[in-house]
Amino acid sequence: MRAAELATDYPTVTLDSDALEAARMLAVQKLPGVLVVDADGAPYAVLPASRLVKLLVPAYVIEDPALAAVVDEHHADRLCQALAGRSVADTLPNEPRERTKASVADADDTALEVAALMARERSPLVAVVDSRDGDRLLGVITASHLLDRLLEVT
Amino acid sequence: MRAAELATDYPTVTLDSDALEAARMLAVQKLPGVLVVDADGAPYAVLPASRLVKLLVPAYVIEDPALAAVVDEHHADRLCQALAGRSVADTLPNEPRERTKASVADADDTALEVAALMARERSPLVAVVDSRDGDRLLGVITASHLLDRLLEVT
Numbered sequence: 001m002r003a004a005e006l007a008t009d010y011p012t013v014t015l016d017s018d019a020l021e022a023a024r025m026l027a028v029q030k031l032p033g034v035l036v037v038d039a040d041g042a043p044y045a046v047l048p049a050s051r052l053v054k055l056l057v058p059a060y061v062i063e064d065p066a067l068a069a070v071v072d073e074h075h076a077d078r079l080c081q082a083l084a085g086r087s088v089a090d091t092l093p094n095e096p097r098e099r100t101k102a103s104v105a106d107a108d109d110t111a112l113e114v115a116a117l118m119a120r121e122r123s124p125l126v127a128v129v130d131s132r133d134g135d136r137l138l139g140v141i142t143a144s145h146l147l148d149r150l151l152e153v154t
Numbered sequence: 155m156r157a158a159e160l161a162t163d164y165p166t167v168t169l170d171s172d173a174l175e176a177a178r179m180l181a182v183q184k185l186p187g188v189l190v191v192d193a194d195g196a197p198y199a200v201l202p203a204s205r206l207v208k209l210l211v212p213a214y215v216i217e218d219p220a221l222a223a224v225v226d227e228h229h230a231d232r233l234c235q236a237l238a239g240r241s242v243a244d245t246l247p248n249e250p251r252e253r254t255k256a257s258v259a260d261a262d263d264t265a266l267e268v269a270a271l272m273a274r275e276r277s278p279l280v281a282v283v284d285s286r287d288g289d290r291l292l293g294v295i296t297a298s299h300l301l302d303r304l305l306e307v308t
Contacts, residue, residue, distance in 0.1 A: 020305075027302035032186045032278055049297035054273035056304050061270045068267040079266075079304055112233075113222040116215045119208035124186055143203035148181035150210050150233055151174075 003114050004107035006149060007128035007139030012037050015044060015089040020080065022088050023052045035102055035127055036088055041137055043102040043127035045092055051100075055091055056082050100124075106131050107138055111149060114141055157268050158261035160303060161282035161293030166191050169198060169243040174234065176242050177206045189256055189281055190242055195291055197256040197281035199246055205254075209236050209245055254278075260285050261292055265303060268295055 012035045013022045026034055026049045033048040054062070056079045061068045083091070093099050103123040105114045107130040114126055118141075125142045129135040166189045167176045180188055180203045187202040208216070210233045215222045237245070247253050257277040259268045261284040268280055272295075279296045283289040 023301055023305060026298050027305055030296070030298045030302075032296070032298060048278070049301050050272050050276055050278055053269050053297050053300055053304070054276075056301075057266060057269045057273050061266060062273050065267060065270050065274070068270045069264055071264075071266050110223055110225075112211065112215060112225050113219060115207050115211045116219050116222045118204050119211050119216050120219070122204055122208075124202070124204055142184070142186070143207050144180050144184045144186060146207055147177055147203050147210075148184075150207070151177060151181055 001111040001149060002107065003105045003109040003111075003126075003128045003141065004130070004138055006111060006114065006141045006146065007107075008141070008145060010035060010125070010140035010142070012137070013047065013088050014039065015087065017088045019052070019055075019086040019088055019091045020083040022047065022091075023083055026052065033100065033124060035125065035140055036092070037137065042135055043104050043129070043137065046100040046102050046123070046125060047088060047091060048100050051091060051093075052083070056080070058082075102127050104129055105141070111146065115146055115150065118143060118146065155265040155303060156261065157259045157263040157265075157280075157282045157295065158284070158292055160265060160268065160295045160300065161261075162295070162299060164189060164279070164294035164296070166291070167201065167242050168193065169241065171242045173206070173209075173240040173242055173245045174237040176201065176245075177237055180206065187254065187278060189279065189294055190246070191291065196289055197258050197283070197291065200254040200256050200277070200279060201242060201245060202254050202278075205245060205247075206237070210234070212236075256281050258283055259295070265300065269300055269304060272297060272300065
């Protein structure tokens with residue numbers, strides 16, 4: 001069982017994608033996160049749904065949760081503006097180490113290699129690329145899918 | 155919009171649950187993680203699918219990925235044994251700070267309070283309890299569900 005066979009279609013956005021559209025996609029498809037690819041289609045990062053939630057919440061509320069309770073619910077209609085006109089690149093943390101890394105496996109890697117990569121990097125998903133075809137993205141392996149296949153074998 | 159209305163049914167396991175059963179549940183339901191509750195039904199931690207993947211991989215493979223490629227695929231049938239006979243409690247890291255925290259909101263918290271909690275604790279899901287009913291678990295709010303409701307308002 002190789003990474004290429006384990007890879008499944010998974011939604012991606014580019015760094016230039018509209019942040020609000022990305023948020024809607026995550027919301028509608030009930031995804032914990034989406035894979036962000038660069039202009040060449042190479043895996044760049046993972047954008048977790050919780051990151052977008054964070055951007056919707058005014059900074060003063062994150063700092064002082066007591067303030068959240070007193071924000072008028074009817075003023076929640078301004079929350080959306082935090083994402084309006086921004087790109088996916090704008091939503092990612094500036095500090096590389098703060099970003100959720102997109103782990104990358106090669107098409108030929110074994111299931112165990114992918115599992116070891118996921119375990120080491122604590123990544124919720126691994127992008128699979130074909131190094132013999134200019135690192136073309138073949139798909140994604142989520143932790144639950146890998147778990148499914150590893151348990152199936154046994 | 156209060157946490158009680160935002161909470162949805164979400165799979166839970168107890169600390170005593172069978173680890174292999176929990177892994178199968180995550181695999182079949184394609185969940186990124188499951189909520190672990192204690193003997194009283196109170197939220198205790200989140201068990202991410204990637205944690206279970208990690209436990210299936212022999213330690214020497216995690217340390218030296220090169221070894222993963224040479225492990226005979228046919229011996230993968232022993233991987234399952236890493237979880238056999240173990241409880242969910244056995245699968246959680248011993249160090250509390252290593253565990254994925256289950257954030258807890260009260261039934262009366264506003265959507266913005268839940269969002270602030272999620273943002274602050276970077277939690278993929280928030281458990282909702284009713285403090286007026288002995289902290290009974292009402293359900294779970296995932297980041298994508300909260301995103302959906304926050305965007306809907308706008």
